[in-house]
Amino acid sequence: MEMESAGKSRKLDIQELEEIRNDAYENCRVYKEKKKAFHDKLITRKQFSTGQKVLLYDSTLKIFAVEIQSEETRKCFKVNGQQLKPFYENFQMHTVEEIALEEPRI
Template sequence: MSPFRLVYRKACHLPVEVEYKAYWPVKECNSGLGGAGIERKLQLEELECLRLEACENLRLYEEKVKEVHDKNIKRTEFRAGDQVFLYNSRLRLMLDKLKSRWDEPYTVEKVEPYGVVHLSHPSSPTFFKVNGHRLKLYHGAKVKNNKELEIFLLKDPATDED
């Protein structure tokens, strides 16, 4: 069933279908309306040309939009051994507005085709798979444990003495 029939409980008749069904009885009656029939055929042909032109314009527009969208995508290549942050999508359900949505650094163990990345946590020997779109590179120092991460984040570079 069509959505129109589900909503209105009757069949939908397009203007082209009505004209097509009405044209044959007029032709069979042979009532001398041949000129009007030819005119209507020309109008239907013009309408079909306009429809095809609109479809072509839509296709060209969609290609341009896709090109602009693909140009703005930042592709990130990960290699084994890289450290990355993992996006925590469940955090939006919590009320912590200032809490970062990016979890602590994980280590990339393996990269598979189509964006699948195997990650491992420094405190756990097991690894898990995630989509590469949920990751961003970590550009800080190599982190061995959470305590070292806290010290790195709390350290003030202005008072740091070498």
């Protein structure tokens, strides 16, 4: 009788561990979904049109591809869309005001 009750107890323990593991997987999935939703809200979407000039940040990451064409070489290539920034041709830099600092008094 002892072996039978020990066997039933062991089966219950295994089922309980299986339930705990499944709960952990479910909690992990929910956490990842919430984290992704929060991250996606913070991403700014960029709108580019055909023929628009852009600045390209050189990196090896490839998240999603955008096909662009070089004006000089006419070569087409795919780049990560997060690396593109709008290029403003008539952008005016503001003049920087310089202020002379005095030596500290002791």
